[in-house]
Amino acid sequence: MITFKEEYALIDRILSGEESLYAVLVNRYKSYAYTIALKVVQNKVEAEEIAQDGFIKAFQYLKKFNKEAKFSTWLYRIVFNAAISHKRKNKQPFESVENKRVEYPERIDNNLEREDKKYFVNRAMEKLSDADRLAVQLYYLKEFTLEETAEMMGQNINTLKVRVHRARQRLADELKKILKHEALTL
Amino acid sequence: MEQKNYSDDELISYLDETLPVHDRERIEEKIKNDFAVQQRIKELETIHTILSDQKGIEHPSANFTEKVMTNLHTGRASGYFSPTQGMLLLLGLLVASGLSLALLSSSTGGQLPGLIPQEITSFLKNKMHLPTTSLDMKQIINGVTAVNLILAFILLDRTVLRPLFQKRSEGIR
Incomplete structure (x- = not known):
């Protein structure tokens, strides 16, 4: 485990030509970048291509890296933004839970045990x-x-807290709807 | 309308164990005495437990670092052309199109004398039983030029314009 000072010194050496x-x-942060x-x-x-591109991009912009921030946070932001724009380019626009009717498949078993709940x-x-x-996913990863x-998501910390709370509230409401639906179809 | 004497925010903070002691005790009291609170805390707890169980950090393939290090100067790891490579290809396509057009303008009546030696064409006709109808080279070159120009536009878009606008929108700090 290296300290931030050591990490900045490492970055200086990379910038002065020791690219290897x-x-x-890369080894230190690849799993986190890939997970994001x-x-x-x-x-x-x-995800692997995006994370690799993120590292390459970070290397190309390493000179612009502001050492008042953590390298990891800066890198994660690059990866996160790249992933978001990749998703936007390749996926249909988001529809909120309120506007979308969720189709629940018929379940053979009536007991909504843990696995079933997890599925829903x-x-x-x-x-x-x-x-x-x-x-909510990054919050529950408990790694960041x-x-x-x-910082990674480019949001204010309070906005993030609100998002996490709201997401959990919505998930709870959604699960309640599903359970009601399941009970009615028994 | 039913009046709630608790808020989801309070209950979520209770589950996160971020409430001060006196608020925590107040919520515990409500959970004991209020069926609606009991139900809601159960719902939120289910979400909390399932989310806590999600897969943690995942690991990329074994050659991840190697791939990154190999492509440090080539722009992208995902096999796209770098802007420089794109510009070179674009230049190549434009030169090819220019040459075709120059060739076309120097030809007469849709024929391109000297382009394919007479011996080869007669050999192909005799041995391979090629149709005797003469090909309109003008149309072929026009087609090739059109395809070249379309490819050039796609290249310009993918390798120069898109990366440029993407870079602007991502706003790297």
């Missing part, structure tokens, strides 16, 4: 806005601080 040292940073991209695009191959929560997650879904997540 960039592999240290994966949460956004939900496709392993695309995942379905409901797809109906949240990208921003709300990501906010709220400040880091807010």
